[in-house]
Amino acid sequence: MPKPHPQEFRDDVVNVARNREPGQTIKQIASDFGIAESCLRNWMRRADIEAGARPGTTAAENAELREAKKRIRLLEQENEVLRRAAAYLSQANLPSKGSTRS
Incomplete structure (x- = not known):
């Protein structure tokens, strides 16, 4: 099993995905950073939960x-x-x- 990415890296990728330019897709951002699109979507969901913007356990x-x-x-x-x-x-x-x- 591959080693998990550091939290700083995850936070940076999520910030880039949230502040993306019009026309740029999540899939493109994920491939630019060398991760799967589903992985990035999971990180974004987890960040929303941690921020309190979405229900779930922190x-x-x-x-x-x-x-x-x-x-x-x-x-x-x-x-x-x-x-x-x-x-x-x-x-x-x-x-x-x-x-x-x-």
Whole structure:
């Protein structure tokens, strides 16, 4: 898989595409920069989302969501360990058969 283009390059290409001269197409701009037209359109869509001009989740929101999901997974694992430990310890404290203790 090819290495992703740097964010500065993406921003520059999007700016050129947005401020293009009349008659110049997105396809021409994309080929001038050596990228696919669909790639440029995706970058433009992502830039609109980041700017708030289009609905969608921003990169910051995606990162926050990833961190929250990671934290939830960890807490669920900890909860499962504690639940199993409580069940084990409650069984260990029950009097065994034949015991005279109350």
